[in-house]
Amino acid sequence: MNIQFRESQEAASPLTVRTAIADCDIHPARATRTELYPYLAKRWQHHLEVYGVHAYQGMMEGPPYPKAQPNASRRDAYPPEGGPQGSSLAFMQKQLLDPNNVQLGVLNPLNTGQGIRNHELSAALCSAINDWQIDKWTSKDKRLKASIVVGNEDGLSAAAEIRERAGDKNFVQVLLLSRNVEPLGQRRYWPIYQAAEEAGLPVGVHAFGFGGNPITPSGWPSYYIEEMVGHSQCQQSALASLVLEGVFERFPKLKMVMIEAGFGWAPSLAWRLDKAWQRLRSEVPHVKRPPSEYIREQVWWTTQPMEDPESREDLFDVIKWIGWDRLLFATDYPHWDYDEPSRVLPAGVSEANREAFYLGNAKQLYGMN
């Protein structure tokens, strides 16, 4: 949400949560178009100047569904020194990290090297973004941790990037997007899961991305809201694919995080998978257990944009069905649909569950204890 009429950031303090929190979905941005160039070979700098990025969609710049606000970000999040929202560490500290007492902030860079048809360029851009996350962000603020961005369509080069970064404490997870050329359970992506499992890193799957497929199974819709809502359907299909291709069976120590796609749909999807599996398991003998078991054991969920039913009891039902130990608080800063930490969780939650929701689950998952 926008908080547009604050006179100063200090005015936010009465609403802030003083208890330490983790923010598991922060989007760092580049201040200038060429900010990655120091991390790219001359060849790729030239390529970008001449050809740009050849994506799995038509627009040379920006999204085909215009966002609700510039850069899909809060209007009050423009840094005073200039640049787009989310591009200044100093302003992020002042607006997000300090007032909310963020103890762990997980960076999920978007608009990286993913969803690009030229897979060599994709790998080069992802590696550059990873270097940039260290230089600009994690080395300058120890609260921030980075995600290893990988060229999603080329499993082998993606796995190589993960192995290169494995053991580097700046990174706490591997980052994929939900929308790819194929559903995420497909074999082309297995090297990513294998490398992540070996490195002991969770794989975060953030809503969004381009893979060339229409964002509904009935073709392209008209509106931004359909794309926004559609991300939760994409995420469901991606997760179903991961289960049904046997990814969790094959990589039993793999942990996956569903980021910014909601969690209210999780119980009904798991029940549907279980019911279909009871009938059709002879088609997928590699799926050895009821799908809901893999999901319960190997999947975590970030909270933003938080489910918002009229009755808090409905929300508590859903969280109970998923497990209070599986939710990771996130704000989505600086995006416009930001969740304000103090307003997300209704009253009536035990202290232990509240602590797990805001901080404990994230620290445990990302190995920060």
Add this chain to the structure above:
Amino acid sequence: MASLIAGGIDCDVHPAVPHLTSLLPYLNDYWRDQVTTRGMVDLVSQSYPRNSPITARPDWRPESGKPGESLEAMQRHVLDPFQLKHAICNPLYGVQMVFSEDLQAAFCRALNDWLVKEWLDRDSRLRGSIVIPTQSIEKAVAEIERCAEDRRFVQVLMLVMGDTPLGKRALWPIYEAAERLGLPIGIHAGSAYHNPPTAVGWGSYHIEDYVGQAQAFQTQLTSLIVEGVFAKYPRLKMVMLESGVSWIAPYLWRLHKFWRGVRMETPWVDRAPLELVRSNIRFSLQPFDAPPEPETLIRLFEHMQSDELVLFSTDYPHWQFDDQDALPKGLSPDLVRKIMIDNPYATYPRLT
């Protein structure tokens, strides 16, 4: 625990076309010749492979032929034992998969005429859905108008996965005709396979396609609501058939939240999505994807905040439940009556 009551309406049964050749008597000379000369094959959709366990309950599967092709079996399996007043026939023959609007129109016309002759004329409890050639909106409207003269057609039938999202304005003449003629639009699970069957591409398995039906319904509800179909056609009812039910409430929480955030994009949506669903959209009961404990089932119905959304269905001959256990456990007698009788009558004006 409440049990089934007599006089109910089964809103989703599937009579099967035995073979493409079964439609030959209902095609004109030109198309009959085309079918034979070109060696056209039976239109069986990948959505329901003939021998898949989902496609027929074990005790409803015939020794030979397609599940659902025998009226006598349908009578014995559902019409009689469930003591139904009516059952609405939704043929899932794969006419939507062909791309030629001329061929599709011929097949749809033949299929609708076949349904009248082979089913509706032979059991007075049966009602029909009009299958339409959506490759041509003009031909689809003409087929609706042609069939609607027979009051036993109570609904127009479309698949949940076609060429475009169902809210798209180009399709609106179909909705105009349906509203004018007192026909709800039934949207059934299944794909024309003109787009990948998930929004993230082609999966490997039949089970993946089947699970994915629920996500397809979700995207279609979004499209229908935000394009403004129900602002334009407020009396139009749409029925989601074999859609699953347990995802409805969480889906609507999300749509509602985003609608509040970006409603400036679609200002004609002047009522909350949940209100639009309550007034215009219904869901068939089966499959009901949920754990069997009554306490969970009851909470799921409470999450829906309405006892008018769900319409009784067996989904015959698909395998969604065993024995007579079509109703989830723990429903109150009032809710059972709403689901089996009141809600279907309120949805389908031609049933009265």
